[in-house]
Amino acid sequence: MPELPEVETVRRRLAPVLEGRTFERVEITDPRLTRPLDPVEVARELEGERVQLVDRRGKYLVVRFASGRALLIHLRMTGSLLHVPDGELEEDPHRRAVVKLDDGSDVAYRDVRRFGTWQLLEPSEVDTYIDTRVGREPLDVGYRATHLAERLAHRRAPIKGVLLDQRTLAGVGNIYADEALWRARVHPLTPAGELTSDEVKALHRGVRESLRAGVRRQGSTLRDYRLPDGSSGNAQERFKVYGRAGLPCERCGTPIDKIRVAGRGTWYCPTCQRLPLGVVVGARPGYAARSSSSRPSRSRRQSSV
Ligand SMILES: [Zn+2]
Numbered sequence: 001m002p003e004l005p006e007v008e009t010v011r012r013r014l015a016p017v018l019e020g021r022t023f024e025r026v027e028i029t030d031p032r033l034t035r036p037l038d039p040v041e042v043a044r045e046l047e048g049e050r051v052q053l054v055d056r057r058g059k060y061l062v063v064r065f066a067s068g069r070a071l072l073i074h075l076r077m078t079g080s081l082l083h084v085p086d087g088e089l090e091e092d093p094h095r096r097a098v099v100k101l102d103d104g105s106d107v108a109y110r111d112v113r114r115f116g117t118w119q120l121l122e123p124s125e126v127d128t129y130i131d132t133r134v135g136r137e138p139l140d141v142g143y144r145a146t147h148l149a150e151r152l153a154h155r156r157a158p159i160k161g162v163l164l165d166q167r168t169l170a171g172v173g174n175i176y177a178d179e180a181l182w183r184a185r186v187h188p189l190t191p192a193g194e195l196t197s198d199e200v201k202a203l204h205r206g207v208r209e210s211l212r213a214g215v216r217r218q219g220s221t222l223r224d225y226r227l228p229d230g231s232s233g234n235a236q237e238r239f240k241v242y243g244r245a246g247l248p249c250e251r252c253g254t255p256i257d258k259i260r261v262a263g264r265g266t267w268y269c270p271t272c273q274r275l276p277l278g279v280v281v282g283a284r285p286g287y288a289a290r291s292s293s294s295r296p297s298r299s300r301r302q303s304s305v
Contacts, residue, residue: 176211178267
């Protein structure tokens with residue numbers, strides 16, 4: 001699934017072709033895209049809207065119109081957008097929507113698995129809608145470790161799961177959560193509220209560094225392949241832990257291990273990322289708990305979930 005870096009890459013590519021343009025004709029052919037609203041009605045409402053800004057919040061693309069309304073696009077698993085300048089679209093069985101712009105070009109939306117969504121929000125609902133679902137932007141200049149600390153305090157769930165919650169901070173998914181935790185040397189099962197303030201600072205830094213690396217990588221993919229289709233060949237080998245089970249940790253050489261946390265495949269280095277003393281992996285999958293007797297963290301090895 002696209003995470004912040006991938007969606008940011010799409011945003012940067014779309015902004016120059018959409019900003020200032022008017023949606024002249026809109027066709028939405030998949031009712032799942034706008035459900036529960038009628039796709040024909042949503043398409044009609046979009047016609048005539050002029051794009052002021054192509055924005056991003058977390059994993060949402062936010063097309064802000066001069067009217068104050070906004071179109072929220074979530075790509076989910078397989079959604080992608082294609083700009084065709086000459087207006088000559090090729091046949092595509094997975095196309096779900098086409099926007100004809102007032103310069104004669106088309107923006108086509110394709111989605112193989114059809115989990116993506118298009119939501120047209122009225123001016124009064126845009127910010128509330130987004131802010132109740134999405135936390136702060138981790139790459140904003142003003143995003144501080146104290147903001148992260150506030151969201152982690154008193155949380156008993158494993159830090160990995162808490163990072164995946166979009167209200168903790170915006171745009172981190174399975175890949176960048178693992179990457180950030182490795183950079184911060186924090187075990188993914190550590191209860192979020194038990195991170196020390198140094199660990200929170202390291203995680204704050206780790207999140208920002210891994211997301212920035214992702215944006216850079218996507219940017220180079222974009223130059224090489226023209227399309228941010230997520231299938232680029234060289235992305236995986238540049239990750240620190242994600243998808244690298246059995247390969248040596250670049251810091252210490254220990255083979256990267258894979259476990260499940262919060263229902264998701266999770267990669268980490270068993271040497272660099274230790275569970276704090278006294279935290280053992282409980283019987284419930286994906287949960288870490290403090291044991292009453294202080295047992296060494298080594299016990300996690302047998303009880304990996
Ligand atoms: Zn290591």
